[in-house]
Amino acid sequence: MSAPLLSIRGVKTFYGNIMALAGVDLEVREGEIVTLIGANGAGKSTLMMTICGTPPPREGQIIFDGRDITRLATHEIIRSRIAQAPEGRRIFPRMTVFENLQLGAAVTEFVHFDEDLERVFTMFPILAKRREQRGGTLSGGEQQMLSIGRALMSRPRLLLLDEPSLGLAPLLVQQIFGAIRNLNEREGLTIFLVEQNAHHALKLAHRGYVLVNGLITLQGTGRELLERPEVREAYLDGGRVPRD
């Protein structure tokens, strides 16, 4: 088997003296959807941010595409074609949809801008309709689409998504998850997904990891994890399998 696209080895991250990640090992292979689930405060967002270098890990190593990116500055890490749709969407509220998307393409020097824009608009047609509207006036779902679209504008090889379904109605969650699946199946994009919605995420993902208090406690294929009693106990509503 070829080397993984992203490999995280023994990463420890601190906020001051508080250890948020206590030695995480994790791999994402090319073409996979990998999901990370865990309770609130487990350190999922911290792991996403650590991959991008803010904050940098205090110990351990992060290898992306054969290159050690552990000590690189954030903008250099992003330039090596990792994109993130961060927790809470973080779109630019006073700027238009179009300007937001433009900023997403900042690292590509706009060489294939029109093409990428069309791709995003095809994926989320509502954004095309709203292109001159200010980001802050979009609905929550539209903002999430914009956040993902903005991340895609840099043509990433690895897309990091932090809770894309947060606060969305079930129908929209389906739409977003459908878009993620399409990106992976049709374009072969590698995706690392953090989710609270464990059931959906594990069904979608090829593999998954469970993070508890800054440590990976379980890993396996999505199906395997869905069957595990510990997972159902903690993340799937006391063992009842919800219907889709």
Next chain:
Amino acid sequence: MTNGAESARAGTKLDVAGALKDAGLAALVAFGLFSLILGLRTEQSQISQQLALIPRPFLLAAAVAIVFAGRFAVALWFRRGVDIDPGALVPAGLAAKLDRLGHYAAPALLAFALATPFLFYSNRYILDLGILVLTYVMLGWGLNVVVGLAGLLDLGYVAFYAVGAYSYALIAQHFGLSFWICLPLAGIFAAFWGVLLGFPVLRLRGDYLAIVTLAFGEIIRLVIINWQSLTGGPNGISGIPRPSFFGIPFSDDEHGFAAAFGLEFTPTHRVVFLFYVILALALLTNFVTLRLRRLPIGRAWEALREDEIACRSLGINTTHTKLTAFAIGALIGGIAGSFFATRQGFISPESFVFMESALVLAIVVLGGMGSQLGVAIAALVMIGGFELFRGFEQFRMLVFGLVMVAIMVWRPRGLVAHRSPSVHLVERKIIPAAIVEEARR
């Protein structure tokens, strides 16, 4: 709330009782405030050399009455039962009208500025005032890059103004270089100081940044006061070379500007020339800022103002972005400073006090952060207004404060709050019709 909704339906039903209560409260506060300030006056008795207290009940009563009446009128106006959107106390129609007015305001202001030296050729006072206003317009536009676009609250902007002024004065005096060579040099020097300030404050935001920049402004001033051998200390520098008309001095002899152009000598020539120089510099500033806003770096400034973390996660080098904002802001401030030095012919630390930073910041905030037109109007209103009220010496600051409060209440985001997108798409055809069709559904 139901009450408000009902009265809204009833049209302009007046809530007199509520307004009276409001006004009474305000009058009480006014009484408390004014009873010592206005109600009593201390006077040194001629005979006993002692301080005597003289009560002034009528003045106090008048002040309280004015507050009562004013508050009553305001309260009545706002309690007409109209639902008030706390964000915008101006009725929507009026706001729209103001925005439409903005469309014509920029060309009109520019035309007026261009015509000023002709309209007021014989009025030296107006010309000097115009130069002053334009200097502040330029400073406002410079600070606007830092505060309005990049969102970095800088309370020490006057430092760069000072660095520019002193650089010009020293370079011109010691090396005898002409105004047009010194001007960019002084600007570059100030930009260098901008970067120097930028480095230590990279990690700071908001209040902390404000405090450090405030201190920086004071440090520069103190260095200027104390480095006597170079800057002349509190005495300042005098005899700074005046600008020439591309080599031709404005003097009263056969080599002067008047003689060269066959005109009769008058000092107004120089004033008019200075007026056009600062106008050109200000317009250049505006042009460059508007261009930069459309470039990736300008977009990055605005993104930085909106959300620094998102910026970083998009691969924008925030260090770079902040430093360029500081540098460009300082460059503009420095050029304005060297203009100030050549116009005055004399500079001293007294011209570069914190009040100047505050004034420029007020211009930016009142103008509507990030709006070029708003900043120009605010500079005109504030500096012009300051002059207008010069007669009422002691009330000047009071009126100034009132205007500030009024603008912040009625236009909380500044005179011109509207942020126009940096890109308007002319070319809409790149969205395939099918997508738009799909979006409509």
